[in-house]
Amino acid sequence: MRQILNIAHYEIVHILKERVLFLMIFFVPLLYASLFGSVYVSAILQHVPLGIVDLDHSQESRAVISAFENTPNFRVIPEVATYADLEAGMKDGKVRAGVVIPKDYAQKLSQHQLTQILTIYDGSNLIYGFNTRKYFQQVLNTFSADHTAAYLSGLGMTQQEIINVMDTVSFSMEVWYNPTFSYATFIFMGLALMIFQQIGILGIGLTVTREKEQNSWxxxxxxxxxxxxxxxxxxxxxxxxxFFNYGLLMWIAARFVQVKIEGPVALILLLGLLFDLIVVSAGFIISVYTPNSLLVTRYLMLISVPIFVASGYSWPSTHIPAVINRLVQLMPYTWMAEGFRVVTVKNLGFDYIADKIMVLLVMAAVSLFFALTFSKRRKPPAPRGVAVNGSIDYPDKQFLHS
Structure with missing residues (x-):
């Protein structure tokens, strides 16, 4: 035990001694989490810039405009008055959605003829597109219902009769697990866990390569x-x-970004411990069998984006090609991210993530076995090259002029 603590003390000294490594382990996760948190802190997309082109200029058309002005989901841009203004605003991004009221709107309405209000939204950004479409439906459904009720009231129908007519078919809608459609709840922890994985692997992944570059391995x-x-x-x-960073990221997510984090604390800790063990073991193995620090950073840069994109966290795995699905299932992040979401967002227990726990256990056991039993047989030294986390001494003159 004393030997382990001596080596751990030696490693801590290096962490404290090398400023870049210290900042990478203790500051970068906080920095990244704060950056992503500030991006997604609003969580719900509101005040969508809306341009309204009123070609009718009637009392009825102004009622439509009022319906959009009185909702927090839209922010009417007064500078848009014509269809050309709307096109220009959509092109430069000042307007993300538009409403065009036809010039015969009031006339057709009075004659009980079919009249259409044109709604337009920018689909180049899917987040804007999805939310704008939903907001359009909410505003126009409410407006249509109010208009129908006012018309029936003008025919002399009582309030109860109006209710009976309009409620002939009714439905209710519930949104489970993320009722506010918070994008932060959807995406933030996936990014945070990717930060945890990449910084964790990179930190320990530079330990042995550092020793190789300093000729102390x-x-x-x-x-x-x-x-x-x-x-x-x-x-x-x-x-x-x-593990400290794991808890810190969750605290930032829940306290400042308002991410929904519920579920049994024991399961959340268990997932973190298993994932941490895999990250540390895998990072050490990479460091042992990689000749220098530069290659470690290259490998991690190459795999980080594909793992996140193909993991099924941001895009349903059911709609990802089967070959890619099989490959990403070999990555611990895939199982950790989905298990974490099931526990924290859906507030479900062990029975629902038992398969994910078992896979992470197997991955932890395999990676830990190879880390604990690495060969101490000396390999030929790698050619000297650029060291990302090498000695703090200056290179000798022969190296500089080689």
């Missing part, structure tokens, strides 16, 4: 210390730091 290989103790000592500081 030979001391670990030749010392009378078993492989499992070397791994345990080097991994312990990063395991603790990662």
């Amino acid at each position: 030979l001391q670990f290989l030749s010392a009378a210390v078993p492989s499992w103790k070397i791994f345990s000592g080097k991994a312990l500081p990063y395991f603790i730091a990662n």
Whole structure:
């Protein structure tokens, strides 16, 4: 145990000594979480810039305009008065949606003829498009119902008779788990867990490569210390730091970004511990078998975006090609992200994520086995090159002029 603690102390000294590594482990996760949190802090998209083209200029058309002005979901842009203004606003992004009221709107309305109000929305941004379409339906359905009720009242029908006519067929709608359609609840923790994975792997992934670049890894290989103790000592500081960051990210998400985080705390901690163990073990293995720090960072940069995009977190896995689905199922992030969402957003228990827990357990056991039993046989030194996390000493003159 003393050997493990000595190695852990040695690793902590390096973390504190190397400013970049220290900032990367303790500051970058907070920085990224704060950045993403500030982006998604509004959670619900409201005040969509709306241009209204009134070609009728009647009392009835002004009632339509009032319906859109009296909802917080839209913000009417007064500068838009013509169809050309609407087109120009949509092109430069000042307007994201439009309403065009035909010039014979009041006349057709008085004659009980079919009249149509044209609604337009910008589909180039799917978040704007989805929400705008929903808001249009809400405003126009309410407006249509109010207009129908006013017409029936003008025919002399009582309030109860109007209710009976309009409620011939009724329906109710409920949204479960994310009733406010909060985009922060949908996407933020997926990004936060990706930060946790990438920073966690990168932190420990540079430990052994640093020793190789400083020519000190030979001391670990030749010392009378078993492989499992070397791994345990080097991994312990990063395991603790990662778990601290895991809790910090959740606190930021719940406290400042208003992300929905519910569910059994024990399950949330269990998922974090398993994922942390996989991240630390995998990062150490990568560091052992990668010749230098530059390659470690390259590998992680190459896999980070594909893992997130193909994991099924932001796009349903049922609509991802089967071959890609099978590949991403080999990645722990896929199981961790979905298990975390099931627990925290749906507030479900162990029975609903038992399969994900078992997969993470197997992945943790496999990665831990290879990390604990890495070969201490010395390999030929890698050609000296650019070191991302190398010695703080200046390179010698021979290296500079080679």
